Amino acid sequence: MSQLFELVKSCTQTKARAGTLVTSHGSVPTPLFMPVGSQGTVKALAPDDLRALGAGMVLANTYHLYLRPGIETVRKLGGLHRFMSWDGPILTDSGGFQVFSMGHLRRISDEGALFRSHIDGSEHFLTPELAIELQEQLGADIAMVLDECPPYGDDFHAMRRAMERTHNWAQRCQKGHRREGQALFGIVQGGIYAELRRQSASFMTSLDFPGYGIGGLSLGEPKELMHSVLDETVALLPEDRPRYLMGVGSPEDLVACVAQGIDMFDSALPTRLGRNGAVFSETGRLDIGNARFKEEPGPIEPGCDCYACRTFSAGYLHHLFRCQELLSYRLTTIHNLRFTMRLMARIRQSILDGTFAEFRDAFLKRYQPTDADVRAEQKRKWLESRRGKPIAEG
């Protein structure tokens, strides 16, 4: 295929880069944030909403679509783009992460992963070859190799074994991959161990993938550790390939990780937080359910150009959220994703203008990250809500 990534400009003070991803379904600017559409829908939104808020590429989960409705059904309904009615680019993950985090993993071997469906308990065997076949049938613009992603806290030896398996699987994925116009990304693993990260980056780049995912981060490790591992890893990745930090998406992390040389991100955080009433603003997260919004005639965030802020008072959104009205989930999702898209656009523009370092410093100074306790409490609520649909997200 033609070149996937064009590097447009590099920041001279940080490792930030502005570029373009060129896919069969159009080009998208980087740094890029991808909203997550696990089951073939970005929760609460229609494709028109995604276009209106400026989404470029979306992510869909192979694991979810494999279990329901089944990849063959998606194929019969015209492939994933037609299925979702989304004509922009789509990236699919390999399914590995969900097999390990959601599915009930029964046995992992060099051959593949045997797991039980979280929906009906049925047993399935995911191999690297199958992960590729499924993503080819879905018709993603970017597919990911199957990787083993152990939880944070596993020791060096467990991490090394998982990494070596990931390397072996990456080779098998590459060998099995055939679909024209679909780019296959390698994934660097190695947990929090700098030595393993270096080995993994070096091995993956030797396979010459058109882009590289960085997996196994943002899994509960301290932020400083994530950033230092990221520095080690990115330093070994080629300049001319996009770097995709998987599962990261808080505003402060996006800004900080772009500065470390990351080009692509995905995370369910903005959409999940929105459904739980946490909305982004320039100064940090706000809780729309808070009583101070009850009679607020202005928008959630003055100056925001999203549909929710242009159309409704924060008082109305507070009311919808308190009433658990379905419209609430859509509007807060729109706001959070639009906030994120505008953030990415401002990041890119500042890189082009040569002012990214100042932008980063000013943003991080003003934006108050949610403290660890609040995050833990939100996570608890979220896990609880997974028992009762439709707030949950995989």
Place this chain on the structure above:
Amino acid sequence: MSQLFELVKSCTQTKARAGTLVTSHGSVPTPLFMPVGSQGTVKALAPDDLRALGAGMVLANTYHLYLRPGIETVRKLGGLHRFMSWDGPILTDSGGFQVFSMGHLRRISDEGALFRSHIDGSEHFLTPELAIELQEQLGADIAMVLDECPPYGDDFHAMRRAMERTHNWAQRCQKGHRREGQALFGIVQGGIYAELRRQSASFMTSLDFPGYGIGGLSLGEPKELMHSVLDETVALLPEDRPRYLMGVGSPEDLVACVAQGIDMFDSALPTRLGRNGAVFSETGRLDIGNARFKEEPGPIEPGCDCYACRTFSAGYLHHLFRCQELLSYRLTTIHNLRFTMRLMARIRQSILDGTFAEFRDAFLKRYQPTDADVRAEQKRKWLESRRGKPIAEG
């Protein structure tokens, strides 16, 4: 105020009429179906959706808004139109129906109704004067008098007592009503008793309201009984005032009741059914969760111009519904309301063309009403779902 209703054409073979309602927020054609936005939002839809699917006037519930967020809050946020960001006409009910059906009624007297909130158990006293004051503060284009609406099955004497109270309350409402540009409708009660209906129609018309609601029907009585009571009632209402059959909204009832001379309808049925996966088609309701839609590449209903049918396959909608994805509720709601709006437009056009009787016969011949058992089962599911938000609707 200037004249509310303009009668454009009457059918010569039935009692159907085509007209126009002229309000401070624009004119809408009749016969008219009003989507229900109980809590200041038509469940799962934004005002843009309502406009796109051709909604003219929407209904909001005084009871719900009174309890949450409170009428004073709505007033501070600019009144109901600004609150909902809906600049078309709005009709509010008086709150009476919900007090009797949802609230925990504690005591009813000639003075008013003492009830407990279904949300927090707090005690409130609703009088005719308060019902008017609340609706004036909301700024509805059409307000309704407070009525007592006993359940189907109450005996003649209970019905007569409730009717007489309703008459007394209507007078007090009329006396208390002041808001310019807001029309106040009387409501005919009397249950299934033709004699009471005649008395009530005659009393209400003596008060010379700009329009008349017909309450206390579609509460579980056999359909034949509803139609015969309706005939008795409508015959006594003035030609030059709109007639509003409250709480009716199935496609077959809309067509049949227009033929009996009804101009306005409201019902949560199309939206509630949609959220439960029952979608309208020319031949009757379809269950989008049915396995036969799993691999259906065509739309729910071929030829339908709604956003859902134009954009997605029935297979995709089936998938969303099975996954309890939030987008599912929005899309099926859009479809059912658009189906209903198109039905009303076709009804009106056929009245204007002088072909309504044929249209009615052809529609009712082709449209298979859901049988009583299925309806009962759907109602059961709905009542069950009221325990777990956000499917419920009041």
